Amino acid sequence: MSADTMQLIQQFLLLLQYTLIFSSVLMMVALGGCFSEHSGVINLGLEGIMVIGALGGALVMRYLPAETSGLVMVLLVMLGAVVFGLVYSALLGVASINFKADQTIVGTALNMLGVAGATVLVKAINTASNPDNPSSIIEYGIPRQSFLVTFKIPVSVEGGAERFLSFEFNWFLVVAILMLVAAYVVLYKTRFGLRLMACGEHPQAAASVGINVLKMRWSGVLISGIYGGLGGICYIMAAVSQWEFERGVAGFGFLSLAVMIFGQWKPRRIALAALLFGLLRALSNVGTGFAALQALNIPGGVYNMMPYVICLVVLAFTSKKSRAPKAEGIPYDKGMR
């Protein structure tokens, strides 16, 4: 094999690696949004929930002793992210379900609160342990290894030396697929899921057959917290071994909203949409590695904005007969018809 071919294959592997992990993140968070919207609550706070979920997982990694076994580490980190995401999403639940607050304001507030809260907390932790370190960075290089399986494929390159093709497999890929199956089964094959979706289409009708609408909406919001939290920790561990919480999650929560809409609120389509948008994100990161793409000279920003452009175009053509839950965004009022 020539050195050039080898490099091309390596670039493809890298692209695949990024695409898969970014798609997993987008899919999980979009599925979370899907649960919340199907129950009738628009969750614009996904970005904030991701940040807080990521914080939960990162804190677990910071405080667990380094010699913790891999499996325990993986499970506890995920648990940390899930619990943080769940608790944080309750803020949306209280405001929008019990107090009938405007869901757009609350979602926006949660996004800002997530970044500000995480920054304040991490900085406080860092300065407490070392007064000269007022940064909002948590490092997790060693615990991160528990999530990875690195494949090294030996290749003999022309001209002698043996080189390796490498590919990082991340256990989060498996988690994401399990979460996808779970979402599909719960939404379409269980009584709970069908009832939940009824509350997003016509809550008064659902209530008339004895479904507790408030309870269903709470479930939807909390499940979105679980999915969002997992997506958050998965995102910050996707490619780097430390995270600066001041930076938030760079719009992945909003990108997931686009995935959810492009996926028309259906789990299987969401998975496909996530793959497409994940690929675009990956291209913006590693696309310059390909000579052919480099020759086209497309700035990374173009790849980054494509998902939003696609989503906007899709919306423009489908919104007249939208598949969005009919009653989303409207606080439940028993007396309304």
Next chain:
Amino acid sequence: MRNLLKRKGVQSLIASLLCIILGLLLGYVVLLFINPAGAGQAILAVIRNFLNVSKANLQLKNLGNTLVKTAPLLMCSLSVLFAYKVGLFNIGVAGQYVVGAAAGLYAALQWGWGWLPCLLLAIALGAVSGAIVGMLKAYQNVNEVISGIMLNWITLYTANMILSGVTEQASPYTLHLRGNADQAILPSLGLGNLFNKHQYITIAVPLAIILAIVVLVVLDKTRFGYELRATGNNKNAAKYAGMAEKRNIILTLMIGGALAAMGGALLYLTDFEQWSVGLSSVPGMGFNGIAAAFLGGLNPIGAIFSSYFIQHITAGGAFVDKSMYASQISDLISSIIIYLCGFVLFIKHAMNTGLLRSEERAALRKQKKAAQAGNPEKGGES
């Protein structure tokens, strides 16, 4: 007293003050958790802002800094509240602000335009950005919140790409206007001298306040404003009354976009800040505008005060003891306040039911008194 409490404006004011007090209180609790020793001082530092420095000169300078950033925030909040009167949630304000900033900077640095054409270009492009959301809403029934969010990110990436042509060498920051495009800096008209020769105080500050008054007049005193409010109250009723509902939706969002974009230009054409083309998130100014609009009770005059307040505590965050707390504590407080703003409707509802109940009780007491007063007489008769 009761009649005073019934007035809408008074209720809004009470609700907003309640949000502020609760927000500060919760912020204080967070500080207590982090380090109880300096919590009281830190929260006072946030509230005092420029009063933390002792010299009058420096106080004026710091107040000036806060005002420079109040002007764009006020513009963003005007954009939000204007659209909200028509029942539209203009979350696209964040992107429209970016449109204005990018258009102003690019025209100034690349084409060497003067400040007025730069400002007008920003306003025009902001209106276009708003019109996209408006037309999608009016003709294709696309939810304005979703399309606004999508446009926010499209705008951010576009701005970063365009402005990367006018950055400093080997730096993600755009060139300073001072020295590179002096003609594009907003005129000060001597206003800077009022703030200890503040070089960034320009006509932006009075301009924003004038526009707040203009928005108030348009909404309250013109036929157009009346139609907008009617459309906001009941879309169908307005349509049957012969109002051009689609045109009004598009126009409203165009005006919203223009206001927000003007805000972006009003900040960046002072040269107070440089744009970083490495930005990976939409700037928070627009989202803070949402906060200011609701904190100000959706009233343009209220927005002047709420915008100032938000910038006041944001700047105040810089004065907390950095060895204990992060300056972002003020971001935390303002985001708590926005969260609480979501409860404003509930607070008003609670106030109204409370008032009704106390009125009922008063009426009952009156009846009882009348009955008691009546009884002995009756007794006397029998």
